[in-house]
Amino acid sequence: MLFAHDTEVSLVAAAALINTSGSEELLPDPAALDAFLAPWTWTGKRTHDEEEVSAVRALRPKLRQVWGAGEDEAVDLVNAMLRESPALPQLVKHDGWDYHMHATTPDADLHVRMQVEFAMAMLDVIRMKELDRLRFCAADDCNDVVIDLSKNRSRRFCENGCGNRTNAAAYRARKADALARSARPRTPSKAAASRAEDE
Numbered sequence: 001m002l003f004a005h006d007t008e009v010s011l012v013a014a015a016a017l018i019n020t021s022g023s024e025e026l027l028p029d030p031a032a033l034d035a036f037l038a039p040w041t042w043t044g045k046r047t048h049d050e051e052e053v054s055a056v057r058a059l060r061p062k063l064r065q066v067w068g069a070g071e072d073e074a075v076d077l078v079n080a081m082l083r084e085s086p087a088l089p090q091l092v093k094h095d096g097w098d099y100h101m102h103a104t105t106p107d108a109d110l111h112v113r114m115q116v117e118f119a120m121a122m123l124d125v126i127r128m129k130e131l132d133r134l135r136f137c138a139a140d141d142c143n144d145v146v147i148d149l150s151k152n153r154s155r156r157f158c159e160n161g162c163g164n165r166t167n168a169a170a171y172r173a174r175k176a177d178a179l180a181r182s183a184r185p186r187t188p189s190k191a192a193a194s195r196a197e198d199e
């Protein structure tokens with residue numbers, strides 16, 4: 001494992017949150033937010049209203065700024081996030097999760113808890129000089145962020161199928177190229193043609 005478990009979960013959750021704002025709005029209403037949060041077992045205060053979901057939507061561009069930021073800029077952004085909350089790190093155990101860090105009280109607003117959780121995770125990432133784990137999807141037509149937690153730093157595509165799509169497109173292009181080549185009538189090569197002129 002590269003980072004502490006809760007750090008990795010927070011980073012993956014933050015990337016997933018940012019990627020709900022791609023070409024399509026994936027958090028249009030409170031029900032969509034509930035569905036998004038379900039796999040992450042978020043605890044603490046929830047209001048399930050329009051205000052909550054719009055505050056969470058507004059958090060996304062703020063988190064995205066950290067992707068692609070240089071070290072000093074990332075530090076400024078993360079420190080500002082922690083100051084705003086304000087964060088008070090505590091170890092807690094709940095819902096089958098072993099000890100992990102919470103830095104806000106359970107009655108803080110959801111977007112505040114999400115912001116602090118991400119900022120706390122970034123403390124590890126920056127101190128471990130692993131900022132380049134935060135990337136953008138390598139597909140030309142995709143703006144999604146990627147968090148690369150792989151051993152060999154090999155992750156290039158987001159989780160929305162860009163890897164498969166890009167590989168499939170490359171395969172089709174190779175196949176079409178091979179087909180075009182085999183179908184092309186044989187023409188004498190340049191060298192053969194100039195030899196023919198010499199004769």
Ligand SMILES: [Zn+2]
Pocket residue numbers: 043092094097100101102
């Ligand atoms: Zn927790």
Ligand SMILES: [Zn+2]
Pocket residue numbers: 137138139142143144157158159160161162163
């Ligand atoms: Zn992508």
